[in-house]
Amino acid sequence: MSAAGAVRVFVPRDAAALGMGADQTARAILAEAKHRGIGVELIRNGSRGLLWLEPLVEVDVAGTRMAYGPVNAHDVPGLFDAGFTSGKAHALAHGATEQIPYFKKQERLTFARVGLTDPRSLGDYLAHGGYRGLKAALALEPGDIVAAVTASGLRGRGGAAFPAGIKWKTVLGAPGAPKYVVCNADEGDSGTFSDRMLMEGDPFVLIEGMTIAGLAVGATQGYIYLRWEYPQAKVALQAAIAAARAAEYLGPDVQGSGKAFELEVRMGAGAYICGEETSLLESLEGKRGQVRFKPPLPAVEGLFGKPTVINNVITFASVPVILDRGAEFYQHFGMGRSRGTLPMQLAGNIKHGGLVEVAFGVTLREILYDYGGGSFSGRPIRAVQVGGPLGSYLPESQFDTPLDYEAFAAIKGMLGHGGIVAFDDSVDMAAQARYAMEFCAIESCGKCTPCRIGSTRGVEVIDRLLAGDNAAKQEAVLRDLCETLTYGSLCALGGLTPYPVISALNHFPEDFVKPLRTSSAAG
């Protein structure tokens, strides 16, 4: 491929880019280059995370990546006419990718390579600092690896924000063999896609992080539990696992250390609840994804009853940089007890949606307006849901909250997995509250009564409230029901469904006054 003198052109293979026609763009570039006799080396990278510009085509001009986007297939001849292969100006040109303010202002640690490298190339990964974390880990005792992760202050990025080092320490100290490392890649929260982008754009970093976890706790088998909705991620992971195995980064003797670690991708089957760690373990065991009682914690009795480290994709993917550059380096980012960076995902009705990895402490308003550029529709942003379908709806008065686990908990919100979904002023918050209950009813695993029955009753009560049927009484019933869900549910699905419901009711009560607005009642 890399013929001398060929122009290096990057067209993402990220699912979001494919959804905007990146394959057609790539084919058009190759065809046009051939037609014009220009040598092009096409690299299918991950996404840079500037998703509103997808398909974002980059050209390597003397070592600088120049950005053009969004490039549809029909734009390609014009780009060649303008001389984009030498970085010339064009209506779709944005200058050097890394100088685009949206990108330049970010602090990319976990996502350092996503969009930069070829995700299928182990050589590219190694050339960009890959596997330096594993090298450092192989020189350490298991307890020292765990100590480094603990000292970094890394907390679980899946949503619960439990300190990763503490979890690993429990598994290290737990009796039982074999032990397992399980990656929760069942990224079901609406508004989140950082796991997907990472797995598609830099799968090796996840493999490296899981391998380090295996060394740290003495586990020899890892599983990545991936949702079926991410077919591109599956292909990327399987290719990377095969490449890592061939180069002995996985297998019976990892880099000649005498330690074994194997990895397998397992597919989920469309159950939101399987993002809950104990349901996920049940599902991996081949059962219905029903929540387990805790204790015992998965760290003590996890997969097949054995001690298990289970973390989110971003948590594992943050480990290599910690081992490579030191716990202090990572710990230096962030605020309060939220250390390091969080890859935020800007979604919904937002002009510049995409991935923004920054240190904790930036405010929601900065993310929405400085990065996001306001709403996609051009109308005022009225409400923002942070942390997925179980996160609170925040009104404008709360936009100055810093992105920090504790600051969000203080306003009865949650940061969760870092998804931020913006809604403009056309949103009907009563419909959103009703949907939250409906979603809980559809996705409830059925094990505990408050979640299984309460969610269905919640939909009914909201319908009666919106119909104006003794509204004051219905509201009291709804609040009481939410309290039962909060305190009586077995896991976060039932326990947090009241967050979006009650926050909508508290911050946007005018939307619940019916029957003037009846559009949503029928759902």
Place this chain on the structure above:
Amino acid sequence: MSKQATRRVIPIQVERPSTLTEIERAAVLDACARLKELPGALLPVLHAVQEALTFVPKDAVPLIARELNLSIAEVHGVVTFYHYFLQERPGRSLVHVCRAEACQALGSVALEAHVKSSLGIDYHGTTSDGAITLEPVYCLGNCALGPSMMIDQQLHGRVTPERFDALLASRRDRA
């Protein structure tokens, strides 16, 4: 030993006559044979069956149970728990429309209504010509470029009613 060898096993439940075709039966047995040694094999087996047959036929359940040494109830329980596994043969194309919040913020509720009315079916339904089955999905991870849908495992972003009509027309032409 000889006593063991001559002992007749009387099944507790007589196996019902199966409606599986030979091809279907072979696909199910093949999936089981390839994957049954995996720890927690049932989901991989069901995925393999659905990949081969586009759905998990009801009569595949007792066969899978027998091959994996599980009860029929266990297998039935798993098949019905997960939204992705289909128990009826779907149309030639499978359309998954995202219903989640990020897509709602960009008008997916109106898109859903258009999809349902133009196909003349509700979720989990199949058009009368057998071309399209419609399923809801809760997040495709394309939340910055919604409304999103997946047609036969292919993701599409920024789908307007007009764009949906065009995508559908190209599917139907191909069929």
